[in-house]
Amino acid sequence: MTVGRTHIVGAGIAGLSAALAITRQGGEAVLYEAAPQPGGRCRTIHPDHGFAHDNGTHVLFTANRHALNLLKAVGARARWIEPERKGLPLYETHTGTMRQIGLSPWSWLRRSHRPAGLGITDLARILRLAFSAQECPVASIIGDRPIMDSLIGPLTIAVLNTPPNVASAQRLGLALRRLMWPRASRLLVAGTGLSEDLVRPAVETLQTQGVPILAGQRLRHLVTSRDRVIGLSLTDRTVALGPDERVILALPPYEIGRLLPALPVPRRFEAILNVHFRLAGPERPRFIGVTGARAQWLLVRRDHVSVTISAADATLNEIAADLASAVWHEIAPILSHIGIDASAARQPEARVVKEKRATIRQDATLLPQPPRLPLANLALAGDWLGVLPATIESAVISGEEAAAVLERSPSAGTHAARHHSPRREDAA
Template sequence: MSRAVHVVGAGVAGLVAALALARAGRAVTLHEAAPVAGGRCRALPDGTDNGTHALMGANRAALRFLADIGAAEGWIEPEPAGLPVLDLADGAARRIAASPLAWRDPALRPPGLTAAGFLALLGMALPFTDKPVAEVLAKHPALLRGFVEPLTVAALNTPVAEASSARLGQVLRRLGGAGAARLLVAREGLGPNLVTPALAALQAAGVAIRFGSRLRAMTQADGRIAALHLGEDSLAVTEGDAVLLALPPWEAARLITGLKVPERHAPILNLHFAIDGVGPVRFLGLVGGLAQWVLVRPSGVSVTVSAADDESEEPVDTLAPRAWAEIRRAAAAFALPGAWPEAPPPCHAVKERRATPRHAVGFPPLAPRRPMRNLALAGDWTWPGLPATIEAAALSGEAATKVLLRLGPTA
């Protein structure tokens, strides 16, 4: 039975695992190379978020974690009547429901949805074939453009021309249940509504947290981890102790010889506009332009561009005016309160160049959950049942925890 556990990586997977292990009675130390926790769900030094992260009602593992840390009430449903979506090509403003159960109302159906289009979506939800999403929906261009493509780039962070229909099907299968398609965002931000309560819960559970503690290497002996080399220090991992790595795939591959991991990644671009007095919290979708998702809070406006292969190379001086012009159109289309000046307010760009693996046709190598006797792996890229999402990260943290709690001879 494991006594002490070193959790390396304070993203969502590491936070979930560290808390569960501590509450199960383990002596947990959480190591994080960065000065802050959260990983890709982190808060920036100025208090804004690195991206417009959202959860769905189907994300039960992520919602469990929010409940466990006492943060669930900070996540709200800004668009209960359906997601407002503006088509920048023709100015059409509509509300679209993500759940097929709501499509009985014609006003909430995706544009271009026909009986044949619905059958094409149903076919993707069944795990029988794997083709590029654009190929599957080739006969339904309006449905692809107005609904499936935004969903694909949001969930898979991969252009539809290469995105895996099987991976998108994993998402579609989760949206059919009652309440599964509810969209939730942090009311104030990832700092106050995720990272801060998570760290408080960890400290209350007795977890020792070490920031600026980068894992340089691990000493292996007899099929187990014998030592961790963190910064200038080395820590012995004695018999009965364990290690949980919750790191990006390239870091895990650096540390574990021969580990097969996803090698191709896709970027995400986030733009944060500093503007006051534009609340309440809203979440909008845009089609046909630069901006894809717009999160409005009283403290500012954030834009996300997923699968941003070209956009991530563009300077913020040209990105900001383009995005702001689209935001103003959306604000007018949906009558958002507040002043929306013509000139863009100050803008800060965050470019996550390796935000997620590229979810192309064919599944990536499946990482072993327990590659060594006293070592478990977590991280969104290790969960085969979903693309790399917050939910996948939380599920992987839970799974790695279970492995270590029943630690025994390597299977």
């Protein structure tokens, strides 16, 4: 059987991962991306004036093996650093105090690293959550115990971007089980930024392997014949596919729903909002959790601080300037606490980035999942596929699985479609 080019649509992390997997198999790939640049939801924003910052802070855990392997494969693993080696600093707004907590249950053997209020019955609840046999909301297992505020609530929102009263216990349980392995819960961030430390190294690796990345090319529709794709109608061209060519759609679910309306896809999303303030920060990034405030996480870099608010639907319609002011008042004392010259009365330049569909809503209902190979020569990828939380890790895995499913499929690269007539006229 001959296997021709694989056309990958979407150059986010899932698409880049798929392209790397195809080239590892010895195959030929080409990427099409609607935006002017690759990276998708992982990107650094470089405005004409002022400071550059990521769209939003992204963290990886050392449990995210596939993501870390991708970083190694593109020579970027050393660019991701652990900002808080001694435990995660958590600032409690009501008391104005900061304590360090461990994210792994092993670290709780040290009293100083236990989340506030953790008791012996909580360990049983956390185990029930980690090995939850039935689907239910996270809050229905943890209840109103103090660890909901000091650990499980912030972790649920950070990992699932969904409030704990509706978030899926099984999805969080999967993540918790992965974090339980020794040294799996170390938290990493990009040393400089997402484009510099993730996207650009992946793109450069693909380019050295001869993979073209065509930006500004939105897939308008697929041209199909029977069960195969025979053409891609893009922004300014139509690409006709040979009988041995394949397609990977590495796209968000709403795009899959538009292109292939018969497929079941998740249709509810959650927002993430980031407020970035320009300031003189430390040489090495700091990462701090916050409880009792709207601000949830602070990533303090050399020239700015990024403040994350996940599951942010309630905040989306607020006027950006008002929100920035409120968030600055919350974080100025935290910055002072770590030795940065910050006063609530002196708010620096701020930028608000709202990602309305940051991830799918990962609640305790059964999320619709399409087949990975809905057409004979077309596979799907994207962070929303599968049972893991929708993150960089699941995006990387989905790209690898799309390449593998095409490789395994007997009809993906055959000549079966040669005599089919196109369903749309512009396939030629």
